[in-house]
Amino acid sequence: MHLPGLHHITAIASDAKRNVDFYTRVLGLRLVKKTVNFDDPSAYHLYYGDQAASPGTLLTFFLWDDLPRGRAGSGLTSAIAWSVPAGALGFWRERLRAQGVAADAPLTRHGEKVLAFTDPDGLPLELVATNESDPRIPAPHPEVPPEKGLRGFHSVTLTVGVEERTAAVLTQDMGYRLLARKEKRARYTIGDGGPGTYVDLLTAPPLPRGRSGLGTVHHVAFRTPDDASQQQVHTALIARGFNVSPVMDRCYFRSIYYREPNGVLFEIATDGPGFTVDEPLAELGRHLQLPPWYEPNRAAIEAHLPRLD
Ligand code: ZN
DSSP: OOOOOOOEEEEEESSHHHHHHHIIITTOOOEEEEEEETTTTEEEEEEETTTTTTSSSEEEEEOOSSBBBBBOOEEEEEEEEEEEEETTTTHHHHHHHHHHHOOOOOOOEETEEEEEOOTTOOOOEEEEEEOSSOOOOOOOOOOOOOTTTSEEEEEEEESSOOOHHHIIIIIIIIOEEEEETTTEEEEEEEETTTOOOOOEEOSOOOOOBBBBBBBBEEEEEEEEEHHHHHHHHHHHHHTTTOOOOOOOEESSEEEEEEEEESOEEEEEEEEOOOTTTOOOOGTTSSSOOGGGGGGGGHHHHHHHOOOOO
């Protein structure tokens, strides 16, 4: 089984307008899709990414303002990290401070500087200034020069109770391998490695079980090239005893879901058909897109959603 790395990460936020402002204006990502939760069309599902909405750059949000706040802990994703060029953290620390976002001095992890902060809902975020090659191009932004911008995901950190259990899924069932270990953080990678492939498993300090809610990650999605490769993964995971969902049509990709043994919800998503399936590249994110089965209810759905502009 070969999965090329992270596809998207989906988190939960409250205020849609504030969410758009933070991720597009402050962090410089592009809003690449404005749609609704396919299981709950009363809520937005917003996607941010690079200019082309490439897999590996996509952070998405369910906007559920009536949920209680989540609680960090074991069985949850504890940080989302983007790759930025080496030397970019001074710019970001200053920019975040100017926007009222608290960020401590960068810490060092696996020899690289990491700037940690949270989004307006308390979701833990990181920028990793990496010396590794990363050819991905940040989305253009009037205030963020390209040599400072967010290039796509660097890594995701999962807080787990028993590292071996998640490690077994990653290495035996998904094709990952252990890359490095420092104290209670173990880094796994896959394929050619590099930014966008890393999964860190963190086991210290031991935490009680986390609770999903506002400001937490809902699930982590891994890439698979196409439907045929996804089918192979699906068959293999079921043979391994996982309770895997059927293939779900998410319009922009097709997905299967399963929970790893420490409780983190994993998804495996196809690279295609991609985000230009219902609007041209130049207009990504500009208009509310609905899956065909909700189109007849467009007027009612639009009337219920908060305005973003
Ligand atoms: Zn997903």
